[in-house]
Amino acid sequence: MKDKEIIFGIRAVIEAVEAGKDIDKVLVKRGLSGELFQELLEVLRLHEIPVQRVPVERIDRVTRKNHQGVIAFTSAVTYQKLEHIVPLLFEEGKNPFILVLDGLTDVRNFGAIARTCEVAGVDAIVIPARGSVSVNADAMKTSAGALHSIPVCRERSLKEAIVYLRQCGIKVVTATEKAAEFYTDSDLTVPVALVMGAEDVGVAPEHLRLSDELVKIPQFGTIQSLNVSVAAGVMIYEVVRQRISSCSIH
Numbered sequence: 001m002k003d004k005e006i007i008f009g010i011r012a013v014i015e016a017v018e019a020g021k022d023i024d025k026v027l028v029k030r031g032l033s034g035e036l037f038q039e040l041l042e043v044l045r046l047h048e049i050p051v052q053r054v055p056v057e058r059i060d061r062v063t064r065k066n067h068q069g070v071i072a073f074t075s076a077v078t079y080q081k082l083e084h085i086v087p088l089l090f091e092e093g094k095n096p097f098i099l100v101l102d103g104l105t106d107v108r109n110f111g112a113i114a115r116t117c118e119v120a121g122v123d124a125i126v127i128p129a130r131g132s133v134s135v136n137a138d139a140m141k142t143s144a145g146a147l148h149s150i151p152v153c154r155e156r157s158l159k160e161a162i163v164y165l166r167q168c169g170i171k172v173v174t175a176t177e178k179a180a181e182f183y184t185d186s187d188l189t190v191p192v193a194l195v196m197g198a199e200d201v202g203v204a205p206e207h208l209r210l211s212d213e214l215v216k217i218p219q220f221g222t223i224q225s226l227n228v229s230v231a232a233g234v235m236i237y238e239v240v241r242q243r244i245s246s247c248s249i250h
Contacts, residue, residue: 005074005137008067010036017043022075024134025050027059029069040070048156050129077135077147079154082161085124086168096170097239098193100126102158102203104228107133111142112229113196118146120236125150126193128158162210165193172211174203175235177225179214186215188239189246196235199228 007016007023014036017023026044028037030053044051059071089096099122104110110133117125133139134154140147155161162172173186174195195211197203208214217226217234225231 006062007072007074008063008065008070010040010068010070013070013072014040014043016072016074017047017049022078023047023049024073024075024136025052026070026072027052027054027062029056029059030054032069037070048129048154050134073136075135076137076140077152079135080124080151082124082126082153082155082164085151085153086165086170089123090168094123095189095243096168096191096193097121097123098126098165098170099124099232099236100158100162100165100172100193100195101132102128102195102207103131103198103201104133104196105131105198106228107136107139108142109133109227109229111139111144111147113232114139114143114150114152115146116229116233116236118143118150120240122150122236124153126153126155126158126161129154129156158204159206159210162193162195162207166210166212171213173213173215174208174211175217175231176203176208176214177216177219178202178208179216181213181215183215183217183235183238186213188242192239194232194235194239196228196232199225 007013013026026049028051059067062071086096099117114125127133135147135152166172170191170193172193172195195203195207217231
């Protein structure tokens with residue numbers, strides 16, 4: 001890993017965060033303590049930067065330099081805030097089109113989805129700060145650079161993000177095999193946020209309950225589900241199809 005992609009040492013990480021450096025996540029050695037370390041944790045909490053406590057061997061594999069048990073990975077992009085993006089979309093006269101990814105952990109799927117989003121004109125991608133993919137080198141490569149173009153909002157609480165979208169008049173439509181309605185039956189010409197879950201666990205139950213509509217993609221084979229990047233592509237282009245049809249009618 002190139003040194004420019006990481007920052008190591010407690011004071012160096014604190015200074016980088018306070019200077020506005022975009023940090024993807026921070027690894028800290030298990031059992032680390034001390035006044036300066038507590039200062040670091042407070043700074044990371046204030047800036048909503050994910051922290052993982054790991055064995056020191058994990059950090060040593062990244063760098064053998066004097067890391068003091070702390071290493072930060074810089075982000076390949078500047079994460080945006082949903083409450084900054086949505087009002088701007090309405091101000092610009094756009095019909096908001098947001099994709100929310102719940103618990104997706106495969107960075108290559110994430111990159112593929114981002115590429116589809118960019119091509120299809122999705123306005124922003126929302127991911128949770130914890131338990132999720134982030135914009136790293138693999139995701140960037142798979143996205144073919146799309147992650148440089150499309151805003152990614154990393155939110156502390158996906159639940160709060162979904163509530164906020166609904167309060168803004170954006171229809172939250174969640175893809176789940178638990179749905180009774182097919183995705184083609186939903187009106188996606190209105191301001192919309194599509195919620196997609198990871199292939200193994202799907203969308204969290206609390207997020208299903210918050211949704212305006214639950215929809216499913218028809219399945220006739222024996223395999224349990226589509227690859228999430230393929231399913232996202234199907235859903236995204238249904239929005240595109242409906243909006244093009246709506247414009248041609250009017």
